[in-house]
Amino acid sequence: MTHEIAVIPGDGIGQEVTPAAIEVLEALDIDFEFVEADAGDAVKAETGEALPEETYELAASADATLFGAAGETAADVILPLRDAVGSFVNIRPAKAYPGIDAVRPETDLVFLRENTEGVYSGHEDRLTNDVSTLTRVVTESASRELAEFACDYVDTDDHDGFTIVHKANVMRETDGLFRDTVAEVADEHGVETDEVLMDAFATHVCLDPEQFDVVVCPNLAGDVLSDLAAGLVGGLGLLPSANVGTERALFEPVHGTAPDIAGEGVANPAAAIISAAMLVEYLGYDEEADAINEAVEATLEEGPRTPDLGGDASTEDVTEAVIDRL
């Protein structure tokens, strides 16, 4: 069976780490057909459009999508692409790897981020020179869909329950609805939950990350807090993600375009390669996914490592080392 994979490198280091992930996928005994498409700042500068219609259609029809990074055009690229695959949850694991100099080596958690609404719904207006506004949308249906997924996730993956992170003491209507709905669904499923205000979570996760395991949160909170967790485990070069829908999914490293190092060939490909492992697992190849994850872990522990992790290896050196260990 051939799996059609849409490949959208995007901008900056997306152009370097996405080909690295493809090299790893090509080393597996799985029949992939990779179809590359443009999106992002560069294509916008050329054509006036950050997300060409054919790129959207490709993501909407491919078996899975591998995305790199978006810069200034993130709102015009990654949000519609998540819509193209019907994604309602962004899974963002954040764990420390052996051998990596992490601030909190005991960190091992996963964010289940609401992926369609909140402040990322796109309802933003400039009313006057002095005033701009943003409408924060939270629906019971999207909160319920995320919560159903979270209940299945903790059940399948053998977790004790999950933590609901929100700011319902201030955003009473929106996060109140989010918290109440997620807690109610968990209750219906007999899944244990606790809850933490998102600002308190930011402190607690830095001081004692071990108290958290699965974290269910609104869109912006998931975006920000997962980057914070990246800081605890050794940097953004290590965090993968999966945007999952009912029929399709899109996989991308959590990091952005990293303009400070783009074009130098030294970007850490680990996050993109682990995202590719999540793609392989999503398609049902558990053993191959495990093999990629083990090869990445061994490479992170023994080297070579890119400069963000204190090494002097290139993106290609690390990619080859992962492939050699497969």
Ligand code: GGG
């Ligand atoms: N590969 C992830 C990426 O491009 N991140 C840039 C960004 O701003 N993302 C916003 C989001 O994840 O919602």
